[in-house]
Amino acid sequence: MAGFEMSRIDLRARPLSAAQLRAALPRGGVDVDAVVPKVRPIVDDVATRGAAAALDYGESFDGVRPAAVRVPQEALQEALSSLDAEVRAALQVAIDRTRTVHADQRRVDTTTELAAGATVTERWVPVERVGLYVPGGNAVYPSSVVMNVVPAQTAGVESLVIASPPQASGHGVFHGLPHPTILAAARLLGVDEVWAVGGAQAVALLAYGGTDTTGDELAPVDMITGPGNIYVTAAKRICRSQVGIDAEAGPTEIAILADHTADPVHVAADLISQAEHDEMAASVLVTPSPELAAATDAELTRQLETTVHRQRVTTALSGRQSATVLVDDLDEGVRVVNAYAAEHLEIQTLDAARVATRIRSAGAIFVGAFSPVSLGDYCAGSNHVLPTAGCARHSSGLSVQTFLKGIHVVDYTEAALKDVAGDVIILAKAENLPSHGEAVRRRFER
Structure with a gap:
């Protein structure tokens, strides 16, 4: 193939404001609003007709109609029993490492005593029931089962259901069910409720629940997590008032901040690895080294010759969401990646650990030559469900905290309330809410 070159954005000697910098950086675009009118009737129909509507849309979109929404227990067990032994062992490594990291995220209740008899306790209570969405599409994602289930279980969520699209290509017992590797991962994690339904439906x-074809209840959830395509995202937006959602995930992103010490073989391989997900995936290299940029292009050309999903990867690397950004120096590179706020940020520089401490906005940071994003996708122990599209400026990835609610428990004695009653009454009057003050004053009338 002809030499491949990433598009270049040269920010050298260009002092830009924060707003100008954000505008100058490569960014794709998924117009969720544009598909909301198409998705809303689907949501409304499922809210009204339940499982029957969901199965109708699945038959239309996925080309298959399962006998029931809920996957039989025998199919879950068969999926695990028939899972390749090496895949099962690797999945167990991912589960064990993810459990270890997330166990350290558990919150503890704290009680603050403000005065004698005046306490406020913050209790952390898990969400009661959670729906975990695992997409189909270009790839199979048992790793997403792990990344969604483990923090929910660690938080103490008692009721979990996984929803994943049915496969028309499934054979035997698995025809019309989610991919057997998804089912096997669910069984391995102890999740016994899996629904063969995907997409917006x-x-x-x-969100709304229903009744299965078997007559069994499909109970609604309190929160939905997990990535999906633009139609899934639009449905999440529509259902946000009905249930909690984790985020509106967009196409995956990698940014690599690298200097002259970086190995272009590593850089090119990592850019390709994320472009493999989707034609809209974003791969961005930020560097003060034109030599590294040129060497990376040469490596991309060489590695693309043997890339399995070459057309998909090339499309993603050629899109407006991907580019090499040239900067004056590493300080400016740090400013650029903080403005970009990548889902995944690799630091491949001299003293990468020190540079990483300067990053304020990233879903996850991968430090040095031997911490590639691929590690985080599977076996680092970190979570790979992360904010996209610049949302890392204000949001975090999926964690145990996602599934916990903080509840303040206020416990004052009569004496403690009396001690602060005058302040409450004064503030209530200042806000023209005198009855607030009266609710306190009347407790001390005799």
């Missing part, structure tokens, strides 16, 4: 059914 899955989000709606999770």
